[in-house]
Amino acid sequence: MTVSAPSIRLDRAGVAFDGRALFADLDLDIEAGRWTCLLGPSGVGKSTLLRLVAGLVPGSRAGGVAAGDGGPVAARVAFMAQQDLLLPWLDARDNVLLGARLRGQPPDHGRAEALLAELGLAAAARQRPAALSGGMRQRVALARTLMEDRPIVLMDEPFAAVDAVTRLRLQTLAAERLAGRTVLLVTHDPLEALRLGHRVFVMTGRPARLSAPILPPGTPLRAVDDPGVLALQGELLRRLAEDGA
Amino acid sequence: MYRGLITAAGLVAVWEAAARLLELPPYILPPPSAVAVALWVRADLLAHHALITATEIVLGLLCGVVLGVGTALLVVRSSIARRWLLPVVIASQAVPVFALAPLLVLWFGYGLASKIVMAALVIYFPVAASFFDGLRTTPAGWMELARTMGAREGAILRHLRIPAALPALAQGLRIAAAVAPIGAVIGEWVGSGAGLGFLMLHANGRMQIDLLFAALVVLAAMAIALYYGLDALLRRLVPWQPQTLGSPR
Numbered sequence: 001m002t003v004s005a006p007s008i009r010l011d012r013a014g015v016a017f018d019g020r021a022l023f024a025d026l027d028l029d030i031e032a033g034r035w036t037c038l039l040g041p042s043g044v045g046k047s048t049l050l051r052l053v054a055g056l057v058p059g060s061r062a063g064g065v066a067a068g069d070g071g072p073v074a075a076r077v078a079f080m081a082q083q084d085l086l087l088p089w090l091d092a093r094d095n096v097l098l099g100a101r102l103r104g105q106p107p108d109h110g111r112a113e114a115l116l117a118e119l120g121l122a123a124a125a126r127q128r129p130a131a132l133s134g135g136m137r138q139r140v141a142l143a144r145t146l147m148e149d150r151p152i153v154l155m156d157e158p159f160a161a162v163d164a165v166t167r168l169r170l171q172t173l174a175a176e177r178l179a180g181r182t183v184l185l186v187t188h189d190p191l192e193a194l195r196l197g198h199r200v201f202v203m204t205g206r207p208a209r210l211s212a213p214i215l216p217p218g219t220p221l222r223a224v225d226d227p228g229v230l231a232l233q234g235e236l237l238r239r240l241a242e243d244g245a
Numbered sequence: 246m247y248r249g250l251i252t253a254a255g256l257v258a259v260w261e262a263a264a265r266l267l268e269l270p271p272y273i274l275p276p277p278s279a280v281a282v283a284l285w286v287r288a289d290l291l292a293h294h295a296l297i298t299a300t301e302i303v304l305g306l307l308c309g310v311v312l313g314v315g316t317a318l319l320v321v322r323s324s325i326a327r328r329w330l331l332p333v334v335i336a337s338q339a340v341p342v343f344a345l346a347p348l349l350v351l352w353f354g355y356g357l358a359s360k361i362v363m364a365a366l367v368i369y370f371p372v373a374a375s376f377f378d379g380l381r382t383t384p385a386g387w388m389e390l391a392r393t394m395g396a397r398e399g400a401i402l403r404h405l406r407i408p409a410a411l412p413a414l415a416q417g418l419r420i421a422a423a424v425a426p427i428g429a430v431i432g433e434w435v436g437s438g439a440g441l442g443f444l445m446l447h448a449n450g451r452m453q454i455d456l457l458f459a460a461l462v463v464l465a466a467m468a469i470a471l472y473y474g475l476d477a478l479l480r481r482l483v484p485w486q487p488q489t490l491g492s493p494r
Contacts, residue, residue, distance in 0.1 A: 079390060079393040087387070088485035089411075089483075099394040102395075102400045102405070
C-alpha cells in the first residue's frame with residue numbers, strides 16, 4: 001500500500017434527530033494509520049458518528065470533521081457495513097468492481113480476482129451472492145472494501161452478522177489487510193474492539209459521550225485468550241451494563 | 246399446476262353432465278363436447294380472429310410498457326415531473342378506461358389502432374406505478390455505499406436503482422400481461438370488424454353459443470400462455486426476484 005493515511009479530527013461534532021441531540025459537542029481524535037474502535041450499546045449513535053465521518057448524514061456539511069493533512073475526508077473513505085450490501089444481480093467479482101463501475105472507470109478484473117483469491121474466494125469469483133454463505137459474502141464485501149484502496153476505512157459492525165468462528169477469521173483478515181490505514185470500527189462487541197483496536201472508546205448516554213481512550217496492552221491483532229484482553233473485556237462489559245441500567 | 250388441471254377437468258365434467266341431464270338447449274348452455282366440436286370445425290375462423298387479437302395485445306403491451314417505463318424514469322429523474330406530472334397520472338386512474346372505449350374507437354377507428362391504444366392505456370399505470378415504486382425504494386445501504394464510492398446520480402440510477410427496481414417492474418409486467426387481453430377485447434366489443442371479441446359478439450347475436458365459448462376458450466388460452474410465458478421469461482431475465490405466483494411449490 002502506497003497511500004498515506006491521514007488522521008481525522010472530530011471537533012465539537014453533533015447530530016440531532018427530531019430536535020433531540022444524539023450527540024453534541026463531541027471531540028474525537030482518530031489516529032493516522034491505526035485502528036480506532038468505538039464501542040457502545042445499540043442505538044447510542046455510534047453508527048451515526050461513523051456515517052457523519054463518511055459524509056452520509058443528510059443535512060450535515062460534515063461540519064466538525066477534518067483530516068489531519070487538510071485534505072477531504074469523505075472522498076477518501078471506504079465503507080463497510082454490517083450487511084454485506086452485495087448486489088444480487090452481480091457475481092462476486094463484479095461486486096468487488098462495483099466502485100469502478102459506478103465511477104465509470106475501466107474495471108481491473110485481474111486485481112479483483114487476485115483479491116478474491118487472497119481471501120480464499122477464487123472459486124466463488126463468478127458466483128452470485130445468493131450462492132454464497134454469509135461468511136463468504138462478508139469476505140466479498142471485505143474484498144470490495146480493499147479494492148477501493150482508500151486510506152480511510154470506516155466499518156460499521158462488519159462482522160456482527162456471522163458466526164463466532166467466522167467472525168474471528170474475518171477479524172484476522174481485516175487486521176492483516178487494513179494495516180497502515182486509518183480505520184474507525186464501530187462495534188458492540190468488547191472482545192472485537194480489544195482484539196483489533198489500538199485505541200478503544202466507549203460511547204454511552206444520551207446525548208452520547210465518549211470515554212477516555214482505553215489502550216489495550218500489546219498490539220493488534222491480540223489473542224482472544226490474552227489475559228489482558230480478557231480482564232479489560234470484563235471491565236468494558238460492566239461499563240456497558242451500568243449504562244444500560 | 247397439475248392440481249389446477251384436475252380441478253378444471255372436474256368442472257368441465259360437471260358442466261357436461263349438467264348440460265346433458267338437464268337437457269339445456271344449446272343456445273343457452275352447450276355442453277363442452279359441442280364447444281370442442283366448434284373449436285375443431287371452426288379452427289380456421291378462430292385462428293384468423295385470434296391472430297388479430299394477439300397482435301393487438303402484443304402491440305398494446307409494447308406501447309404501454311414503453312410509456313410506463315418512460316414515465317417512471319422521467320418522474321424519478323426530474324423533480325419537476327414529479328410535482329407537475331405525477332399527481333395528474335395518479336388522478337387519471339379515477340377515469341374508468343373502459344368508459345373511454347367508444348371515444349377511442351371514434352378517434353382511432355374500427356381497426357387495430359383503437360384496440361392497441363385501449364390495451365396500452367389499461368397496462369400503462371400498473372407498469373409505471375410498480376417501476377416507479379421500485380426505483381424510489383432502493384435499499385438505503387446500497388445508496389450509501391454508492392455515495393461513499395463517489396458515484397454520480399446518473400451512474401447510481403443505471404447501475405443500482407434500475408436493476409434493483411427490475412423485480413418490481415416484473416410484477417407490474419405480470420399484472421399488465423393479465424389485463425392487456427381485457428383491454429383489447431373491450432375495444433373489440435365496442436367497435437370492430439375482427440378479433441375474438443368481435444367474433445364472440447357476432448356469435449352471441451346469432452345464437453352460436455358453442456362458437457362463443459370456443460372463442461372464449463381460445464382467448465383464455467392466449468391470456469394464460471401470455472402470462473406464464475412472460476413469467477418464465479422474467480424469471481430467467483431477473484433471477485434475483487422473490488418467488489411469485491405461478492410457482493406452485
